[in-house]
Structures are given as structure tokens and as C-alpha cells.
Amino acid sequence: MRDNAKGGALTEVTFTILLALYTPRHGYAVMQFIEELTGGRLALGAGTLYGALNTLQEKGWIEPLGGGARKKEFVITALGREAAERELARLRALAAAAAEIMGGALWEKSDIATSPA
Amino acid sequence: MGEKRYRYFAGLTGAQARWLDKMADQGLRLVRTEKLLYEFEPCGPGQYRYCVEFVGHKSRQDAEEYARFLEECGYRVFFKNINLNWNVGKTVARPWADPGGRIASNATTFNRELLIVEKENDGTPFQLHTTREDQADYYRTLRRPALYLFAVMTPMAVLLRSWAAGVFALAALAMLAWYQVALARLKKQGGLEE
Numbered sequence: 001m002r003d004n005a006k007g008g009a010l011t012e013v014t015f016t017i018l019l020a021l022y023t024p025r026h027g028y029a030v031m032q033f034i035e036e037l038t039g040g041r042l043a044l045g046a047g048t049l050y051g052a053l054n055t056l057q058e059k060g061w062i063e064p065l066g067g068g069a070r071k072k073e074f075v076i077t078a079l080g081r082e083a084a085e086r087e088l089a090r091l092r093a094l095a096a097a098a099a100e101i102m103g104g105a106l107w108e109k110s111d112i113a114t115s116p117a
Numbered sequence: 118m119g120e121k122r123y124r125y126f127a128g129l130t131g132a133q134a135r136w137l138d139k140m141a142d143q144g145l146r147l148v149r150t151e152k153l154l155y156e157f158e159p160c161g162p163g164q165y166r167y168c169v170e171f172v173g174h175k176s177r178q179d180a181e182e183y184a185r186f187l188e189e190c191g192y193r194v195f196f197k198n199i200n201l202n203w204n205v206g207k208t209v210a211r212p213w214a215d216p217g218g219r220i221a222s223n224a225t226t227f228n229r230e231l232l233i234v235e236k237e238n239d240g241t242p243f244q245l246h247t248t249r250e251d252q253a254d255y256y257r258t259l260r261r262p263a264l265y266l267f268a269v270m271t272p273m274a275v276l277l278r279s280w281a282a283g284v285f286a287l288a289a290l291a292m293l294a295w296y297q298v299a300l301a302r303l304k305k306q307g308g309l310e311e
Contacts, residue, residue, distance in 0.1 A: 013248055028190040046190045047170065047245030050183060071189045
């Protein structure tokens with residue numbers, strides 16, 4: 001999983017995992033959360049999720065919760081929150097710029113369909 | 118006693134998974150494996166789906182941690198051998214493996230190179246690796262042992278005029294080509310570099 005490079009953007013996988021872990025969750029719950037959040041569009045394979053969780057742990061963005069829970073749970077760290085907040089700011093700025101260029105009010109599909117070419 | 122079948126798939130993980138899917142379609146669910154043996158018990162037709170993944174590059178701890186994670190996701194996991202090796206007390210060097218997995222013995226991942234993962238069939242395709250980047254990483258992992266096998270077997274085939282080594286060298290070459298094509302296809306689809 002490769003995030004950012006130059007632009008600083010997170011991959012959708014990274015961002016959604018961070019969002020999932022604002023509440024402590026174990027792996028399977030993260031998969032379910034992401035599938036529900038994206039309406040089934042983003043269905044993460046368990047192997048991909050496992051690799052992503054390890055990478056995010058190495059970055060210090062998430063951490064395993066202590067305690068003898070039967071299933072290993074993870075939660076976002078302060079560093080992870082910072083990264084997620086940066087991503088939200090980036091997406092907001094991008095969406096605002098796009099709305100300005102494309103004429104705003106793109107939320108309703110009918111606008112696009114009826115606008116003159 | 119369940120149904121027994123004897124098969125050997127070597128490194129053909131996809132073929133192994135497809136065969137297990139087919140068995141499940143016939144109402145047979147995997148319950149136990151040995152070197153060549155697969156034992157099944159009755160299940161509903163098509164009730165389960167299978168993935169087979171190479172983990173021979175991982176250390177024992179990493180492989181078991183990964184298997185535990187998959188079990189926590191609700192899957193059933195079997196370790197399986199990739200080679201037919203009947204030695205006891207064997208130790209092999211794997212220069213291509215991750216740190217921690219480079220010396221494999223009967224106590225580590227030797228003869229436990231593959232994971233067979235079983236999931237209750239929910240109608241969606243069963244994939245463990247779903248992003249292109251992650252799939253590419255997996256192919257790169259598989260490419261390393263193939264490259265090693267090729268590099269060792271080719272001089273043996275030529276210098277010792279050994280046809281057996283030649284067969285292995287050709288098989289390794291075929292594997293290399295296969296993974297290379299798979300990687301190129303992923304690259305063409307884009308999204309490998311972000």
C-alpha cells in the first residue's frame with residue numbers, strides 16, 4: 001500500500017481504515033464498516049486489510065488495543081487523526097475548487113442531465 | 118471417516134483453489150489435509166469457497182499471526198505443503214524469504230508454505246488481495262522463489278547435464294513469465310504508482 005508520494009493524498013483504503021478506527025474495531029469489523037460506508041463499492045480482501053493494518057501500525061497511525069480480548073482490536077492514534085484530518089482538509093479544498101470550476105450544485109444529477117451542453 | 122482424495126498441485130495455487138471449489142460444489146467440504154491427502158465431509162452444494170495463498174516467505178510467527186487474523190475474520194485456515202518432501206529434521210535456506218523466514222525447518226514454515234483459506238459462500242468472489250498494489254506485492258513475493266529456483270537449476274542443468282534440473286529450470290521460467298505477465302497486466306490497468 002503506497003500513500004501520498006508527492007501529493008500527500010491518502011489512498012481510499014488507508015483513509016477508510018482510519019475512519020473505521022475512530023472506534024476500536026477488530027479486522028472483520030473494519031471490513032464490514034468499510035463495505036457499509038461505501039455501499040459495497042469498496043470490499044477489502046482480508047489479505048489486503050492485514051497488510052494495510054501492519055503498514056499503518058508501522059507508521060504509528062493506529063495501534064492494537066491491549067487487554068486479553070479474544071480478537072485483536074485496533075484504534076487510531078493521535079498521529080493517525082492528524083493524517084485523517086489533513087486528508088479531509090485536502091478533499092474539502094479539492095471539492096470546493098471543483099465545485100467552483102464545474103458550476104457548483106453538482107449534487108443533483110438532474111442538473112447535469114438538463115444543463116445545456 | 119470422510120471422503121478422501123489424493124492430489125498434488127505443487128505451486129499451482131489457483132488450480133488447487135478451483136479444485137476445492139469444485140469439490141464444494143459437489144457437496145464436499147475440506148476438513149483435513151496431509152502431504153497428498155485431502156479429506157472431506159458432506160456440506161451443502163457450493164456452500165464454501167476457497168483461496169490458496171503462498172506464505173513460505175514469512176517467518177513462522179508472521180505466518181501464524183496472519184492465519185490467526187484470517188480466522189478472526191471468520192475463515193477456516195489450513196496450512197499445506199508446496200513440495201513433496203518426506204524428510205524429517207530438514208532445514209533449508211531460503212535466501213528469497215523475509216527476514217526471520219530465511220532458515221526454514223520442520224519447526225517453522227517448511228512443509229507449511231501454503232495457506233488454504235475457506236469462506237462460507239456469500240455469492241461474491243472470494244479474494245484475499247483486492248487492491249492492485251497489494252496484488253502486485255503478492256506477485257513480486259512469488260517471483261522471488263521462482264527466480265531463485267531458476268538461478269540454481271539452470272547451471273545445474275547445463276553443467277551436470279541433468280534433465281531433472283532442466284525440468285525444474287523450465288518450470289521456474291514458466292512461473293517467472295506467468296508472474297511477469299500478471300504484473301504487467303496490473304501495471305497496464307494503472308494505479309500502481311499513485
